[in-house]
Amino acid sequence: MNLNSFTQNKKKDVKLIVIGGTADVQKNMFVYEYGNDIVIFDCGIGFPGRDAFGVDLIIPDFSYILQNINKVRGLVVTHGHEDHFGAIPHLLKEVRIPIYCAKIVAELLKNKLKEGNLLIGTSLNIINPDGPSFNLGVFKIDPFRVNHSVPESLGFAIETPQGTIFHVSDYKFDWTPTMDKQFDIPKAVKLAQNGVIALCSDCLGATSEGFTHSEREIQKTFDEYIGNAKEQVFVTTMSSNISRIKMVVDASSKVGRKVVIGGRSMDQTVEIARRLGYIPYPKETFVPIRGCQSYAQDKLTYIVAGCYGQQGSALSRIAKDEHKHIKLKKGATVIFSADPIPGTVDLVNELIDKLTLAGAEVIYSAVQENLHVSGHGSQGDHILLASLVRPKYFIPIGGTISLMRAYSNNMVKIGAPQENVLELLEGDSISFSRGMAYKHHELDTHDVFIGSQVDVVSPVVLKDRKTLSTDGIFVAILKFDREKREFLNSAEIVSRGFVYMKESKELIRGAEEAIVKTLQGNKRKSRDWVAVKDEVEKTLYKYFQKTTGRTPLILPVIVEA
Numbered sequence: 001m002n003l004n005s006f007t008q009n010k011k012k013d014v015k016l017i018v019i020g021g022t023a024d025v026q027k028n029m030f031v032y033e034y035g036n037d038i039v040i041f042d043c044g045i046g047f048p049g050r051d052a053f054g055v056d057l058i059i060p061d062f063s064y065i066l067q068n069i070n071k072v073r074g075l076v077v078t079h080g081h082e083d084h085f086g087a088i089p090h091l092l093k094e095v096r097i098p099i100y101c102a103k104i105v106a107e108l109l110k111n112k113l114k115e116g117n118l119l120i121g122t123s124l125n126i127i128n129p130d131g132p133s134f135n136l137g138v139f140k141i142d143p144f145r146v147n148h149s150v151p152e153s154l155g156f157a158i159e160t161p162q163g164t165i166f167h168v169s170d171y172k173f174d175w176t177p178t179m180d181k182q183f184d185i186p187k188a189v190k191l192a193q194n195g196v197i198a199l200c201s202d203c204l205g206a207t208s209e210g211f212t213h214s215e216r217e218i219q220k221t222f223d224e225y226i227g228n229a230k231e232q233v234f235v236t237t238m239s240s241n242i243s244r245i246k247m248v249v250d251a252s253s254k255v256g257r258k259v260v261i262g263g264r265s266m267d268q269t270v271e272i273a274r275r276l277g278y279i280p281y282p283k284e285t286f287v288p289i290r291g292c293q294s295y296a297q298d299k300l301t302y303i304v305a306g307c308y309g310q311q312g313s314a315l316s317r318i319a320k321d322e323h324k325h326i327k328l329k330k331g332a333t334v335i336f337s338a339d340p341i342p343g344t345v346d347l348v349n350e351l352i353d354k355l356t357l358a359g360a361e362v363i364y365s366a367v368q369e370n371l372h373v374s375g376h377g378s379q380g381d382h383i384l385l386a387s388l389v390r391p392k393y394f395i396p397i398g399g400t401i402s403l404m405r406a407y408s409n410n411m412v413k414i415g416a417p418q419e420n421v422l423e424l425l426e427g428d429s430i431s432f433s434r435g436m437a438y439k440h441h442e443l444d445t446h447d448v449f450i451g452s453q454v455d456v457v458s459p460v461v462l463k464d465r466k467t468l469s470t471d472g473i474f475v476a477i478l479k480f481d482r483e484k485r486e487f488l489n490s491a492e493i494v495s496r497g498f499v500y501m502k503e504s505k506e507l508i509r510g511a512e513e514a515i516v517k518t519l520q521g522n523k524r525k526s527r528d529w530v531a532v533k534d535e536v537e538k539t540l541y542k543y544f545q546k547t548t549g550r551t552p553l554i555l556p557v558i559v560e561a
Helices: 063-067 088-094 103-115 185-191 215-228 242-254 264-275 314-319 345-357 379-389 401-413 459-471 505-520 529-547
Strands: 014-020 029-034 037-041 057-059 072-076 099-101 124-126 134-136 139-145 154-160 163-168 196-202 233-236 258-262 300-304 333-336 361-363 391-397 428-433 436-441 448-450 473-481 486-496 553-560
Touching (some): 014 163, 029 154, 072 134, 103 124, 139 185, 215 333, 242 264, 258 264, 258 314, 264 300, 314 345, 333 345, 345 361, 379 391, 473 505, 486 505
Parallel strands (some): 072 099, 099 124, 196 391, 233 300, 473 553
Antiparallel strands (some): 428 436
16 A cells, blocks of 8 residues: 555554564464554464574563553453463563453463462453453453364454454354354354454464364364273373363273373363363373373373474473483374474474384374364355455464465455455554555564573574584683783684584684784784674684684683783
8 A cells, every 4th residue: 555645643543563473373462552542462472493592482572562551451362372372471570461361361371470470460351252342441342252272262343443343363163162152153243233444363274275174073083093092192282272182081081091181381271171161070080290100001191282392392301201200102102183383393393203213103194184173264264254244454363474365365366355455564553544454564573582591582692502503612712911911822722513623623723823813913902801802703703604604603711821
């Protein structure tokens, strides 16, 4: 669109700003703003890639929220998956915001907030999808039930001064759900009857034809593999996938197997699901992870985290024989009941290989199709929702760039004008004014990396860790004569992970000569040790780049002699 033609009074516009959740399947966070009112939808985490050394998770950039905190009226959570609510504790460390969510999300969130001493003083408000609407500033918000792989998932009709916007995050139409009611089509249609200016919705399944299958179809597969297993059974899925966990417990109970929940997060999820009636089994069905080795292993089913190949996850540690309580036996069956999300395929394949080498029979989607049913709608689901809501504008979220483009093409095929399908990247926004939508770049955002030992891992630290892992470290020890107040024309060299020093004498000699030459050229700066170290680092960087094509982490160290 021609942004130059956009001359409306921006104070009267409704803005949708993407903080996270487009071009990336994770760390979902969206801001709706009008005048002095802001409502946030979701606040999720992302999973680090294989080159994010020492990073446990990624959270959205909260800068815009913190800069406009006086406008924030509340944070609405669409459902209980980590990529939609897992970063809330990190936000609440910065500022307290009222939270609005389904009952099961509130219970999951309470555990996280207790761990961080954040529960006291936090306002948790339960959303009833069959109840009335609620107001946050000028925004009137109507919830309705949708189907997903976790119960109590919600879609929302947001009535704004510039028209109604539907925000429907992860969803599908499941006509035979395992533990939830069907998508509330009548309510969604009723909420859309006065017109919808925009549909902001899930696009992850945009390349899959037809409708996504029902969750119920997986039960037979679990019954077959768990029923026929002769040794241990391990099932890995998302820790918040309560429907899938219940199916595994169902299949195990049918053949007299006890269930071990491997991991604190998953254990907490199961306990909450039991308490709310979603997993209606007595405690005796489950075996504590401590001491599970004292039970007959061929009578145990382990449900563990690690379906995305996360390093440090329970399944990853089991594969490397590093788990404190669980030992993998040869002949064990390992079932992956989740498909890799974009960015995790290599990690998952590596984990499958490790498990196979350890003697397990690994069952995954390439081997057996009916191990995982997506919680995300396919093309048929997208077309059905669009037909029910009939928006003017279409905004795909929760998918990669290629999936957003596929969604856009699908909507155009069913009659949407090309210019009315708006693809947003993080930091982009749409302004709605007088029935029109104007796209522009609102702000610059960046990923925030969280480590287990240090809360926030800076990009500089992450870059150094990556360099260490690929090119090693080169330490140059420079000696400073305290009496003469000058550097000696020599240096001690230590190299680890870069070159083998005994076999690289010529390279090391050249580095020493480059260091001495730099020191001789810095006689006047000899007292400015910071400047000297910078010059030596730059010199060695250029030298190694030219001679080896590699650039290790270069660390000049000055000692007094």
